[in-house]
Amino acid sequence: MNIRHIFSCRAFANNALLCTLILWSRGSTGAATTPTVAAVPPLPRISRFENFGEKDGLPSHKVHSVLKASDGRLWLGTTNGLCVREPNGAFRRYGPEDGLSHAVVLSMAEDTESGDLWLATMQGLSRFSGGKFTTFTQTNSGLPNNVVYGVAVIDGTVWAATPAGAGAYHIRSKTWKIFDQNNADMEEPWCYAIAPGSGVVYIGVWAGGIVEYDPKTGSFKAYRDPDGDFQFQLTPNSGPIADITSWVAYQDGILWQATYFGLSRYDTKDATWRTWVQDKTPLVSNFINTVFAHGRVAWIATDRGVSVTDGINWDNYIVGENGQGMVRTFRSAQDPQTRTMSTALANGFVLAIWADDHEAWFATSNGLSHALFDGPPSPKASASNP
Amino acid sequence: MPARLCGSIVLLLIAPLAGGAATPNVTLGLVVPSSEPEAVSLLRGVQLAVGDANEAGKGPVALEVQGSGGQWGTAGNDAVHLISQLHADAVISPSDGATNHLILQVSGRTQVPVASLCSDSSITNAGVIWAVRVVPRTDQEVETLLASAQQPGRSPLNWWAIIPSGRPARPVRRDIERAAQHTGTHLGKVLEAGGREMDPAAKARQIVAAAPDGVLIWLAPQEAGKVAAALRAAGYGGRLAGPSPLDSPGFISAAGAAANGVCIAGFFADENARERARDFQRRFLGRFTEAPDFTAAAAHDAAVVLIEALRHGKGGSAGSPFPLALPITGVTGILHFDNQGNRTDPLQVMFCEKGCFIPLGHGGTKS
Secondary structure, eight states, rough: OEEEEEEEEEEOSSOOOEEEEEEEEEOOOOOOOEEEEEEESSSSSSEEEEEEEEGOSOOOEEEEEEEEEEOEEEEEEEEEEEEEEEESSEEEOOOOTOSSSOOOEEEEEEEETTTTTEEEEETTTEEEEETTEEEOOOSSOOOOOOOOOEEETTTTTTEEEOOOOOOOOEETEEEEEESSTTTOOOOEEEEOEEEOSSSEEEEEEBBBBEEEETTTTTEEEEEOOOTTTOOOOSSSSSSSSSSBBBOOOOOOEEEEEETEEEEEEEEEETTTTEEEEESSSSSOOSOOEEEEEETTTTEETTTTTTESSSSSOOOEEEETTTEEEEEEOOOTTTTOOOEOOOOSSSOSEEEEEEEOOEEEEEEEEEEEEEEEESOOOOOOOSSSOO | HHHHHHHHHHHHHHHHHTOOOOOOSSEEEOOOSSSSHHHHHHHHHHHHHHHHHHTTTTOOOEEEEEEEOOOHHHHHHHHHIIIIIIISSSEEEOOOOHHHHHHHHHHHHOOEEEOOOOOOOHHHHHOOTEEOSSSSSSSHHHHOOOOOOOOHHHHHHHOEEOOOOSHHHHHHHHHHHHHHHTTOOOEEEEEEOOOOOOHHHHHHHHHHHHHOOOEEHHHOOHHHHHHHHHHHTTTSSSSSOOGGSSSSSHHHHGGGGGGTTTTEEEEEOOOOHHHHHHHHHHHHHHSSOOOOOOOHHHHHHHHHHHHHHHHTTTSSSOOOOOOOOSSSETTTTTBBBBBTTTTTOOOOEEEEEEEEEEETTTSOOOO
């Protein structure tokens, strides 16, 4: 029997979203028979965590970044080098002695055309290609600064977020462009994150909100906190929650902004903003290290655990006082529910996340966590992440 | 980097662990600015605190220093080097706002605590939860000064301000404008001075012609001293006020007699705190043969805060918020912080008399 998954979502007056999964069963002739309808959770449900630390072969307890490449291999950026998980489950480390520009790997991106891996480190940008590293620094290339906080590969160009601007390296022509306060809509050149949009590039700027760059026109558009106050949200749902942007992510027309004061979501289709802060909304903490977008779901890495949301429904995964895993679920028109899990995140301080329809990986300050989902897959993504 | 400063760094690197080869259980990193007067004060203040900590015998403390400064990322490189190569557990950052933001960016990704000497409100407003500021915020200082000068029931005073030129002007201007708005003060012109724009005599003529009730001279101590001297020489008789780092020999020397009556807003100090400050002055003078300035005292306290916090935080979970709850005894007072990392200690207006800044109502003659 072949199964097709069709999702229908309907927004109600109270903004609740009902998702139903229609399972069309087909006979051997391929003709559709009677559909059956089953409720599908709006968010992926984590059934348990598997945790990995130094005792399991990780080169460091602190993992800054995590990426599952298109070939299925899992890559980790740690404070002690780059790490790949071999098919047998063992972790293999690459360090500066192998050619990596610096031991601390903050962010990673895959060039899906070549399979090359681009690595943002605290002392340069590295390319890992065919088992060899090539290093780009501010002295041997057009990289604006050696401290590279974020990297993305977008249409044949590698973008690097540095404190002296965003560097754009065109892979084929091997040429660099630098975007900073002199030629872009930035008050300061302090770039902190990069994300591909739909035909545009989003640059997360420290003290500059989000800058959108359109490579076709060469034009910039800045999204700034409308109240201009870093600390207080005086005008909610009207723009970025703060101008200190710690991370940006984009998929399916939705731009997510992580800040140290909460979360923002920009729907590019209708140009509307939503913002969330802890205590007043389900967001588990205002201090957000990074956000990862998969489909219309955001995975939010904070200092107090993980929030998962589609903008309406929320699941918060936290570590209890006794180290137990807990999930707090928020659904529209329902009281929040808290459930103790059999396993917990390796640490509540989560630095980065990678997720797809079947699993999620969490880089934490004290180990790596792997989450397996139960139930049917979550709504499928339509685009890839960097 | 000036030759004199390099010498200071070498001495400093040797001094903290002299007499013992024990592995440090706390290593402080210091990013020094390119301007020499502030850099020397910073180094000496931290050096004294590190020396005290080592003498106290609670565990060795080491100090590592990097210094290039600047907006274009070099301070970030310095912070990375301190943290990843020299294994600093925490970083002390100087007064420059751009340098602080670059260090905070590194801290945001590495979770290394920062104690800042920058008064721009944007520093703690950046939201890095393991960063603290040991000096007063500019907007707090200005509010205190403006409110103190304004007499109840009278029409708002008209103040002008002189601020640095270029990039540093932005946060200072914002903070001064915010403070003026909060106190209902009329803020007239805000002039940029410093670097190429620095022409004290021309600024003084402009101000004398407009005759505002007061002038906020929000510049580094020596530049502020030159402006104060030029204003008084041009016949300006209104109020003069500035930031707490004016409590320095550099300002007194540059301003000359014009220093008298200049007001700053400093942390309130009771008799115990004043005695600690006097003891700090004696020891600083004995060691360096020069009197300390406000920057040296604040740098000392930044080091004390980080040493205490790291010792209390050792063994805690990685990334846990900076342990701000404990009050810490420093030479600028007892240090308390709010959850944004700002000091909550009250400010008081102090004025300069015969080369010393004296709290209003504490033996001074100004009323």
